[in-house]
Amino acid sequence: xxxxxxxxxxxxxxxxxxxxxxxxxxxxxxxxxxxxxxxxxxxxxxxxxxxxxxxxxxxxxxxxxxxxxxxxxxxxxxxxxxxxxxxxxxxxxxxxxxxxxxxxxxxxxxxxxxxxxxxxxxxxxxxxxxxxxxxxxxxxxxxxxxxxxxxxxxxxxxxxxxxxxxxxxxxxxxxxxxxxxxxxxxxxxxxxxxxxxxxxxxxxxxxxxxxxxxxxxxxxxxxxxxxxxxxxxxxxxxxxxxxxxxxxxxxxxx
Amino acid sequence: xxxxxxxxxxxxxxxxxxxxxxxxxxxxxxxxxxxxxxxxxxxxxxxxxxxxxxxxxxxxxxxxxxxxxxxxxxxxxxxxxxxxxxxxxxxxxxxxxxxxxxxxxxxxxxxxxxxxxxxxxxxxxxxxxxxxxxxxxxxxxxxxxxxxxxxxxxxxxxxxxxxxxxxxxxxxxxxxxxxxxxxxxxxxxxxxxxxxxxxxxxxxxxxxxxxxxxxxxxxxxxxxxxxxxxxxxxxxxxxxxxxxxxxxxxxxxxxxxxxxxxxxxxxxxxxxxxxxxxxxxxxxxxxxxxxxxxxxxxxxxxxxxxxxxxxxxxxxxxxxxxxxxxxxxxxxxxxxxxxxxxxxxxxxxxxxxxxxxxxxxxxxxxxxxxxxxxxxxxxxxxxxxxxx
Numbered sequence: 001x002x003x004x005x006x007x008x009x010x011x012x013x014x015x016x017x018x019x020x021x022x023x024x025x026x027x028x029x030x031x032x033x034x035x036x037x038x039x040x041x042x043x044x045x046x047x048x049x050x051x052x053x054x055x056x057x058x059x060x061x062x063x064x065x066x067x068x069x070x071x072x073x074x075x076x077x078x079x080x081x082x083x084x085x086x087x088x089x090x091x092x093x094x095x096x097x098x099x100x101x102x103x104x105x106x107x108x109x110x111x112x113x114x115x116x117x118x119x120x121x122x123x124x125x126x127x128x129x130x131x132x133x134x135x136x137x138x139x140x141x142x143x144x145x146x147x148x149x150x151x152x153x154x155x156x157x158x159x160x161x162x163x164x165x166x167x168x169x170x171x172x173x174x175x176x177x178x179x180x181x182x183x184x185x186x187x188x189x190x191x192x193x194x195x196x197x198x199x200x201x202x203x204x205x206x207x208x209x210x211x212x213x214x215x216x217x218x219x220x221x222x223x224x225x226x227x228x229x230x231x232x233x234x235x236x237x238x239x240x241x242x243x244x245x246x247x248x249x250x251x252x253x254x
Numbered sequence: 255x256x257x258x259x260x261x262x263x264x265x266x267x268x269x270x271x272x273x274x275x276x277x278x279x280x281x282x283x284x285x286x287x288x289x290x291x292x293x294x295x296x297x298x299x300x301x302x303x304x305x306x307x308x309x310x311x312x313x314x315x316x317x318x319x320x321x322x323x324x325x326x327x328x329x330x331x332x333x334x335x336x337x338x339x340x341x342x343x344x345x346x347x348x349x350x351x352x353x354x355x356x357x358x359x360x361x362x363x364x365x366x367x368x369x370x371x372x373x374x375x376x377x378x379x380x381x382x383x384x385x386x387x388x389x390x391x392x393x394x395x396x397x398x399x400x401x402x403x404x405x406x407x408x409x410x411x412x413x414x415x416x417x418x419x420x421x422x423x424x425x426x427x428x429x430x431x432x433x434x435x436x437x438x439x440x441x442x443x444x445x446x447x448x449x450x451x452x453x454x455x456x457x458x459x460x461x462x463x464x465x466x467x468x469x470x471x472x473x474x475x476x477x478x479x480x481x482x483x484x485x486x487x488x489x490x491x492x493x494x495x496x497x498x499x500x501x502x503x504x505x506x507x508x509x510x511x512x513x514x515x516x517x518x519x520x521x522x523x524x525x526x527x528x529x530x531x532x533x534x535x536x537x538x539x540x541x542x543x544x545x546x547x548x549x550x551x552x553x554x555x556x557x558x559x560x561x562x563x564x565x566x567x568x569x570x571x572x573x574x575x576x577x578x579x580x581x582x583x584x585x586x587x588x589x590x591x592x593x594x595x596x597x598x599x600x601x602x603x604x605x606x607x608x609x610x611x612x613x614x615x616x617x618x619x620x621x622x623x624x625x626x627x628x629x630x631x632x633x634x635x636x637x638x639x640x641x642x
Contacts, residue, residue: 069401138539167553174400174545181398181544 003043004053006061011080015063018054018081022046025114027091027253028078029053030098032122033134033176034169035060036156037095037146041239044246049091049253054081056098058175069178071186075105088112091253095119096210096236097176100189107192117201117249120211120236121219125185129214133184135177139169145209148235193222200226201252203245205234227252259593259634260501261627262351262602263310263619264319267303267337268533269327270609271295276532283326283390283536296330302612303330304337308344309616310605313623317349317381319602321452322356324394328533335368342376350379353452353471356387357409358402359395362430365409366416367437369447378442383471384410385452386459389541400545403458405429410462417446450504455483456551464490469502471602476574480505484596503598507576507589509605510614511621515580519568521614522579522607527566529608582625590630599634 004019019039027049029042039053055062056074068074078101082090091114094102099121106113122131134142147153158165200223206213216228229248234241239249273290276282307318320337323329331337338350350372357365373380386406392399408427412435415423421436441447450469453459460483463470470487472480484503491498508526512518538559542552571577578588589601605622606615 066401066404135544138537163553163556166556167549170542170544170547170552171549174549177398177400177544181400182396 003046004039004051009081009084011077011084014057014065014077016054016057016077016081017061018052020050020052022049022051024049025089025091026050026052026085026087027093028082028087030078030092030094030101031056031059032096032098033059034172036143036169037153037237037240038156041246042093044243044250045253048250052085054078056101056175058178059172064171064175066178068175071101071104071179071189074101075108078105079109082112089114091115091117093117093119093249094121095239097122099123103193103196104189106198107189107195110195110198113198115199115201115253116196117203117252118219119239119245119249120204120208121202122211123186123189124215124218125187125190126212126215126218129212129218131184131211131215132209134210135173135181135184139173146236147241148205148207148233149241152240153237190222196223196226199252201249202226202228203238203248204228204230205236205238205241205245206230206232207234208236208238210236258599259627259630260316260600261622262317262319262349262504262600263307263315264321264353264506264602264604265303265307265606266321266323266328266533266604267299267330268608269296269299269330272327272532272609279535281536281540282532282534283323283328284393284540286325286327288325290327299330303606304340304344306606306612306615306619307341310619310623311345311348313619314627315348315619315623317351318345319351319353321353322359322385322391323388324391326390335372338372338380339375342372342379345379348379349381350376351381351383353381353383353450354385356385356391356406357413358387358397358405359391360409362409362412363416363432363435363437366413367439369413370417370437370439370441373441373443373447374439376442378447380441380443380447381450382447383450383452383469384413389543389546390536392543392546393540398545399543401429402546407462410466414446414466417441450502455479456547458548460487460490463487464496465494467491467494467496467498469498469504471504471506473506474575475506477576478574480576481596484598500598501600503596504600504602505576505592505596505598506602506604507578507592508607509577509585509589509603509622509626510579510607510618511582511585511626512617513581515584518580522610523568525608525610525614526568526571526577530566530571533608582621582629585622586626586629586633589626590633593630 003021007018009016027045042051045051057065092102099118100123106116202219204213204216231238231242231245238245279286320331320334322334324332334352338352369382408429412425416435416437422434425432425435450471451459451463452471455475510518510522512521578585605618
């Protein structure tokens with residue numbers, strides 16, 4: 001994270017750490033339900049944009065707030081963070097659960113989102129092409145499922161996970177469970193996706209083992225104008241496996 | 255309660271007919287296929303187990319302890335109150351201890367009513383304990399492990415309010431809303447049956463027991479851990495103004511008595527080994543669903559699991575847990591020693607383990623009642639003085 005600077009904000013009592021670099025229009029990246037993949041890839045955008053990559057409460061370097069029990073709590077959190085950063089309109093990029101959060105934010109506050117890019121976003125209830133229940137898969141089995149080429153992820157993982165690493169992953173899974181244990185799918189999320197009228201791009205890896213690439217067709221029904229790009233030979237973390245996916249988002253942002 | 259020694263018989267009612275290929279499964283909990291449950295065999299086992307517990311009452315044991323687990327061969331007591339209700343008319347004197355149903359898996363008013371019914375049915379012989387439930391239960395029941403501890407606290411508050419305040423009352427909480435909390439019947443014992451918290455000694459459960467002045471039934475903890483836990487609980491309870499009695503520290507023990515030491519070990523160890531290796535076999539994922547433990551507790555347990563990966567070693571396990579196996583004299587001495595060391599007069603004895611056949615359990619129950627209990631009771635004043 002050479003280029004990025006670390007900032008700490010306190011948003012509604014919750015310590016919120018973000019990494020930021022670059023100047024220009026803001027691009028905010030929402031990470032997924034784990035943080036081992038990091039933010040390095042987002043450096044590509046710092047030449048033209050003010051990139052802001054926050055850790056969600058309950059993840060990575062940010063603090064905990066057990067009262068966050070629904071993604072809407074995170075929507076409110078980011079409204080307040082954007083206010084604190086004096087950001088009116090943002091370009092939002094979200095990965096997996098962060099993609100669902102970005103889409104939820106954009107469906108509720110469409111006037112504050114200029115462009116929306118979703119990387120293998122979670123959130124659809126798609127009985128023909130269901131997302132796996134990540135809470136039911138042991139962590140050590142889940143990690144290799146994130147990518148097609150494990151070497152890409154391997155360098156971001158410790159050789160032998162120590163107790164701190166294990167504890168941190170457990171903490172993130174606990175945060176995720178608070179949001180999704182009882183209700184992995186929220187039908188109301190899909191009900192308002194038609195409000196995504198801003199320019200929207202969706203990128204996906206065709207070998208995604210968490211959320212089947214066939215969900216792109218379902219997204220197309222909800223968001224007919226979305227520019228959908230599928231990358232061959234890539235898994236769920238398509239942005240790590242295919243630099244051209246990141247480049248496509250760069251071009252989309254303009 | 256007087257300071258007399260108290261002996262419980264705790265039963266798990268395991269389903270013992272494991273298929274030959276059961277080792278192919280990493281866990282006999284949560285996901286172990288229920289096609290392997292044969293209800294005809296289950297019927298036979300229930301008959302055996304119930305007769306063992308009825309015998310315990312006749313032999314003069316002070317209490318019978320049943321408990322709740324789900325999706326597992328480890329226990330056929332998914333609903334322990336049903337077992338308790340079955341035992342009540344067949345027993346005379348023994349306390350009936352439902353230790354117990356995790357309140358998170360029931361509506362709190364429903365559990366308050368169920369226990370009140372058992373208390374009235376038994377004319378006040380009921381004792382209850384409130385477990386959070388093992389991690390495994392949260393994979394088997396649709397309850398969020400990450401909010402379980404909060405919900406547990408709120409449930410307890412509702413149950414105690416239901417028992418101690420004249421209804422109707424109201425409760426407006428985070429997890430439950432009661433506009434008319436007014437359960438019928440009310441418990442036979444006033445203000446309510448004796449209560450315990452069940453746990454493995456997490457700071458959160460200790461604090462609940464300390465605050466309410468409840469006993470603490472620790473399960474599956476080492477001798478060292480139990481000693482620390484009891485001391486912590488004693489001090490924490492005092493900080494809430496609660497002075498706990500010795501009988502509020504039930505000590506979970508595994509007991510087997512036979513004519514000679516050699517015979518006792520020969521008759522017992524195989525079953526005990528299968529208890530550890532097969533009936534208690536589960537996975538780290540099932541033990542700690544997300545948010546069930548604090549991150550600190552998770553790390554402590556992960557460190558411990560790393561240390562304990564060796565195979566079954568009876569001698570080592572005997573040294574670290576409370577296991578008394580041998581002649582009546584040896585078992586009596588062992589329990590007497592623990593009574594002093596742990597400052598308790600309350601022994602929660604597991605006397606049937608894993609696939610132990612009926613005759614061994616009957617023999618164990620009988621020898622302990624006729625040969626061990628009299629030895630200990632005759633010395634009880636001496637233990638009491640030492641404990642004090």
